[in-house]
Amino acid sequence: MRGGGSEFETGKSNLLPAESELELGLGLSIGGGAWRERGRILTAKDFPSVGSKRAADSSSNQGQGASPPRSSQIVGWPPIGSHRMNKVNNQAMKAAKEEEEEGKKKNEPKDVSVQGLGYVKVNMDGVGIGRKVEMRAHSSYENLAQKLEEMFFRMTGTTTSRKKVKPLRLLDGSSEFVLTYEDKEGDWMLVGDVPWRMFIASVKRLRIMGTSEANGLAPRHQDQKERQRQ
């Protein structure tokens, strides 16, 4: 159960049953159709220092002016009436809307399981054994990178070794490795473009690859454009 105390401490209500074992999550209804699977998203209540951490997150993503890759894939977002949506000459929004309409018509049974554990497999090139990392335990890209560094780059040294470990800098492209992830659609992307919360909702697997190999991946900006055109 999630660190449950926090949100129920303020003003305990005597209306609430004693064991409020509530497995609750913020459901971001991503993907067309109102009834599809929802992902679990971290909210700031999971972490002590809210504002600053999140501000730090956002600044670490070159978030400035970043186009919102997913906002057109969320049900009913942006909040524009369907009449207006139909007249708008935009492929991305139209496609998303059509998907939404389809989903509504099919009314397909939704797999309600709020995503269980947030563990994601991480593999690193050249390392045989993969690891797992709990996405929900991290508040930001920095945090995640730190953890991965600990996992993959310190295990080779002994604890008594005073050898300085080169900081990984997985996120800013200055080291010999880059961090990439596979999203829900099966595309491989460079980590760091989207807001943290959206990243957690869509990441399926992580991979640390050599920069030389990563050059095969399209640059971030183009990536998003390509995906939207689909």
Add this chain to the structure above:
Amino acid sequence: MDLRLPSKVLEHILSFVDSNEDRNSVSLVCKSWFETERRTRKRVIVRNCYAVTPAAVARRFPEMKSLTLKGKPHFADYNLVPDGWGGYVWPWIEAMAAKCPSLEELRLKRMVVTDECLEKIAASFKDFKVLVLTSCEGFSTDGLAAIAVACRNLRELELRECIVEDIGGDWLSYFPETLTSLVSLDFSCLDSEVKLSDLERLLSRSPNLKSLKLNRAVSLDALGSLLRLAPQLVELGTGSFSDKLDQEAVAKLSQAFSELKELKSLSGLWDVLPEYIPLLYSVCPGLTSLNLSYATVQMSDLVELITRCSNLQKLWVMDLIEDKGLEVVASSCKELRELRVFPSGAGLDETNVAMTEQGLVYVSEACPNLESVLYFCVQFTNTAMVTIARNRPNLKCFRLCVMEPFAPDHKTQKPLDEGFKAIVERCKDLQRLSVSGLLTDKAFEYIGTHGKKLRMLSIAFAGDSDLMLHHLLSGCESLNKLEIRDCPFGDTALLENAAKLKTMRSLWMSSCCVSFGACKLLSQKMPKLNVEVIDEHPLETRPDSSPVERIYIYRTLAGPRLDMPEFVWTIHKNPEIGVSHLAIK
């Protein structure tokens, strides 16, 4: 000694009392005032069709001439309410047909209207005059034909953004030759073509026609001859504005526009080509309302029109107008009261956005009467909102939609808390607010503290905890409608502020963290509320802790409704019965 005012005198006095708010107060004074008031009320407005039964309304107001009804919750506009949820107008029409046959006007919003309903209206109300359907669905053009043929004194027929099964344009030909009373006709949401000759004949015999809104299928060529037949128009919605016309036709059309001496409102303009923009110049100075939200032209063309519209009070436009264009709006349209900027979709694909928060800042600086704003933007800043609030403390409606969920202030990367704080602090008369972008609980603390006149609040992807909801429900004294989606809280705040829900019209929460158990508790505690759970999965077998997909809570005198579909559950007041559909097929 009888000190009561004779009812005839009271009736006479009440005939001067127009506002329903005042009439509601009058009806609370004493029993005889209640009786006199109810017998004299002509215009009845029911803002939630499930808050009261049709029979009760018909019984109370036998002299009703005009009925306004609203059905589905607002978020239905964005596909968040599944089809089949409800909002059927049939029971109302049945009840009115039986008890209030002198009904003349029906205005419906977000309701399901079938052809059967339209036929019943046509058959039951002999003096029917006004039918205005906004965001309604469920009927076809056959139903329109039924209205057209039977309503001899029809004055207004308006279909605003309805979903209509379009069988063809024939319905228009059903207006009898004897019908000369038409004042307003709006079929802009229909797809199929109506016969031009039918339309021309209708216009020829409608000297009182003031408002005409055509659909996209009416060509530019046809527009010319239509305008010549109705130069008295005050409101015009054009059809498609993109046919290729020869020089002579263009000249004729230009002439026709210049004859529209009374025109105050212009809309339509679908697919307008830049070379036709000058056709509109002659009407610009007289316009108070301009809807360019379907005009896919670039900033420079939009600006050509806008510089000429010095009397504009209402402007709807797409973000193609860019900051530069809004700067022109600021300098040209000093009378502006309402601005809506819709996304064209261009902003989503490109990182180089030419419309930012700055555009709105310009307008807020220069337009002293600006009181209503709807602004879709890719990103925003706190500073901009603070400036806007300082410039325009007279804002009544501020709806900001930052299109990327959780987007922070793009300059400082901080949440947009401070910006919205400035808005609610400075704009003391703010009645409607929509928030977006990255927001923490603090934003809602500010709104709760300062938003005392706030009646309607819309929230998406925001906040951190139950505190957010608690601040709002305990702080916003005038709160009437609250709609929330994808926010991380529910139970505690909801249960603690349960009493507040009785003072509100409705609360909508979807993709939040409200548990089934809390819904049950709330429903049992509050008998005058309908707690509807809209969720596909059967609730009987669900643990109390499981979150529900959507919850719609509204106050009602009518008890749980009887027309719920399978996916809507109401928590029965009697705990033994538990959860029920109460669906009647």
